[in-house]
Amino acid sequence: MSAKSYINDVLKHIKKVSSRQPIFYQAAEEVLTNLAPLLDREPKYEKHSVLERIVMPEKTTMFRTVYINDAGKACVHFGYRVEFNSSIGPYKGGLRFHPTVNLDVLKFLGFEQIFKNSLTGLNMGGAKGGANFDPKGKSDGEIMRFCQSFMNELSKLIGDVKDIPAGDIGVGGREIGYLYGQYKKLTSRFDGALTGKGLSWGGSLARTEATGYGSVYFADEMIKKVGGSLEGKRCSISGAGNVAIYTAQKLYHLGALPVTVSDSTGFIYDKDGIDVELLKDIKEVKRLGLSEYAKVKKGSIFKSVNEYANGRNEVWSIPCDAAFPSATQNELNLADIETLYANGCRLVCEGANMPTTPEAMAFIQGKKDFLYGPAKAANAGGVATSGLEMSQNASMTSWSFEEVDTKLHNIMRHIFNTAYETSKEFGDEGNLVLGANIAGFRKVADAMIDQGYV
Ligand code: NDP
Secondary structure (H helix, E strand, O other): OOOOHHHHHEEEEEEEEEEEEOHHHHHHHHHHHHOOHHHHHHHHHHHHHEEEEEEEOOOEEEEEEEEEOOOOEEEEEEEEEEEEEEEOOOOOEEEEEEOOHHHHHHHHHHHHHHHHHOOOOOOEEEEEEEEEEOOOOOOOHHHHHHHHHHHHHHHOOEEEEOOOEEEEEOOOOHHHHHHHHHHHHHHOOOOOOOOOOOOOOOOOOOHHHHHHHHHHHHHHEEEEEOOOOOOOEEEOOOOOOHHHHHHHHHHHOOHHHHHHHHEEEEEEEOOOOOOOOOOOHHHHOOOOHHHHHHHOOOOOOOHHHHHOOOOOOOHHHHHOEEEEOOOOOOOHHHHHHHHHHHOOOEEEEEOOOOOOOOOHHHHHHOOOOOOOOOOHHHHOOOHHHHHHHHHHHOOOOOOOOHHHHHHHHHHHHHHHHHHHHHHHHHHOOOOOOHHHHHHHHHHHHHHHHOOOOO
């Protein structure tokens, strides 16, 4: 069978058995279609049914999570852990607490995580978990009780050489603290079963900054490859959470100017450059909406989502040279990318997971003068530094910020070079979507073949 027919058959099967999982299908379609040149060259992957196996999680656990809110009412949520692939290492991937979390979203994130973790060059398998719980507006007590209840089940699955969750949307340092406290209580173990821990109890310096910094390091590699520089570039960022904040900070380090950030309430345009310390105070410390930023920073403009036209993500209407989508999936559509392009933007670097819709991605790939850093390569700095946290925990050492940051920078360079060289090997030089998918897949698929049918 030709590679194309094999891929189409597997995609058809996914559509049939997972008809209510369009986001997972979108992720699978992107990966599988990009594998055609590899599968054409190497029939062993079809012979060993690797595609059929790799699109199915090794184990999916779904559990009830109940906590008592401050009014004394029992609140019930779905909890999940999707352990997708452990061929090259223990399961590794974050936890998302957001009302939109369901099995579809977590399968998409877990699937992407397999290839992202493989690209880092570290030995980590792919997983993802979370709950349809919204931490927004909840008291610390409510968050703690929710995390403890969630961990009552999750603790049966995880461990430092087994499955190591981390944060994602809605799960930051506070939540990891409560989760880890309960893990310790239940297991009597102080090990590296979670990453993103506090610095005084096993966390790694630079983990907080890692995804945002890594995304900018990746963009820097892309632009340098074509003889350009980030210096002086006006950059648009979406999101105002962990990834967005440290993307803005690193852009300043490299001489660029971040001019927007956004959250679920709207976006900020600050033509003089986003004030990162003010942003941190509003989003990390006070946990408020972005309208607060415009109240403090003279000359900045806040536009509320209620004023957005046609459901568009209007942060992308601000003219810029480079865009860093860093909020959530499918937040940059065809109309957005057309607007960005018309306004002079020539680089998209994905901090969020799958932020660009397939139509917008096709538009970018149709332009010869557009640089595109796909999420599984560009935002791998977070999980890579989680891998470094695991190394420090295992050897009971802690490295300096500079040491971790240098390792992170080297890993991002390695990922860029791997994706670039692979794109060249398969005759489409500079197509980092193709390069990242093939390179990430090949390592995992070969390990699956080596380890037999399990
Ligand atoms: P945070 O929870 O810290 O921040 C998310 C930000 O995006 C918030 O500003 C949030 O708004 C906004 N946002 C989330 N969902 C929506 C939505 N549906 N509509 C509008 N705005 C939204 O998450 P992170 O920064 O950690 O994660 C952002 C993205 O990066 C995600 O796709 C995540 O999977 C990805 N990622 C994160 C990594 C990490 O290390 N943290 C690693 C690799 C990828 P509000 O503040 O109003 O809630």
